[in-house]
Amino acid sequence: MNGPEIHLEFAPELHVFIPRARRTDTVRTATDGVSTLGHVVESLGVPLTEVGALVVDGREVPFAHVPSAGESVTVRTVARPQRVPGAPLRFLLDVHLGTLARRLRLLGVDTAYESTDIGDPALAARSAAERRVMLSRDRGLLRRRELWAGAFVYSTRPEEQLRDVLERFDPELFPWTRCTACNGVLREASKEDVAEQLEQGTHRTYDVFAQCGACGRAYWKGAHHEQLEAIVERALALRAERG
Structure with a gap:
């Protein structure tokens, strides 16, 4: 990715996944206009299993959202207790x-x-x-x-x-x-x-x-x-x- 930047703020619980050199209040990363926000987050080291919500400029978006230049993203952790729909919990x-x-x-x-x-x-x-x-x-x-x-x-x-x-x-x-x-x-x-x-x-x-x-x-x-x-x-x- 070498296009315009977006800014991501990760919940403190997710900092463990981010390389130490990038652990700042706001992570800046380039976009390519094609990759989804979920892919961007994973490329920074955070498994999507640990992400509860993605909030872009104050509105929640799906992982499939394609970010635009300059967007500010808040990456929240999974809410607890976490419910897994569709099957008994095993x-x-x-x-x-x-x-x-x-x-x-x-x-x-x-x-x-x-x-x-x-x-x-x-x-x-x-x-x-x-x-x-x-x-x-x-x-x-x-x-x-x-x-x-x-x-x-x-x-x-x-x-x-x-x-x-x-x-x-x-x-x-x-x-x-x-x-x-x-x-x-x-x-x-x-x-x-x-x-x-x-x-x-x-x-x-x-x-x-x-x-x-x-x-x-x-x-x-x-x-x-x-x-x-x-x-x-x-x-x-x-x-x-x-x-």
């Missing part, structure tokens, strides 16, 4: 977000997860086929047009990642109902049902079990239950705060 996470996937499943949120790197095209295709929101820190993946929907995971810390997803999408929570290993639905199980999975001490100490209806994995309130309970309690408290 997620798909890439290979780098395994801990977040397990924690979402712990809370009963339908969360698919790829434990191997299957590549961006396959992830985007699965997002579209299953109508799942793609969660990733890969900006290139989030720019793929075939995605059903997507969201950037801003933090590298699982605690902050989980809070961010819960605040952004406000999913319904059903703790202790999904298998953290495969996302299957849990059901009550007797000790006899899961006996061959239990060590002798566990068999002797515990009497209440659940089992995944998909992969058969057994669950009980073992040594790490207090840590898991704390994650659940924080998530429920956060949702209660939002009303």
Whole structure:
């Protein structure tokens, strides 16, 4: 692009995507009279999954708007909670977000997860086929047009990642109902049902079990239950705060 300039002001939350050398109050960039405003914003590093609205000289415009010279653009972030129309709220996470996937499943949120790197095209295709929101820190993946929907995971810390997803999408929570290993639905199980999975001490100490209806994995309130309970309690408290 080497035509007349437009001026863009980005919401503070979006500055993380803009190269440090260009992080000023107003970003000036050239237009070519053909590229859409959505394309211009993406060319500056901001995935459109993170853009809530584009406002040109005081009026909201679609991503397909073709900017003219001298326009002033305000790029807003996604409103929270974000609603994803047209399908039940379900997620798909890439290979780098395994801990977040397990924690979402712990809370009963339908969360698919790829434990191997299957590549961006396959992830985007699965997002579209299953109508799942793609969660990733890969900006290139989030720019793929075939995605059903997507969201950037801003933090590298699982605690902050989980809070961010819960605040952004406000999913319904059903703790202790999904298998953290495969996302299957849990059901009550007797000790006899899961006996061959239990060590002798566990068999002797515990009497209440659940089992995944998909992969058969057994669950009980073992040594790490207090840590898991704390994650659940924080998530429920956060949702209660939002009303």
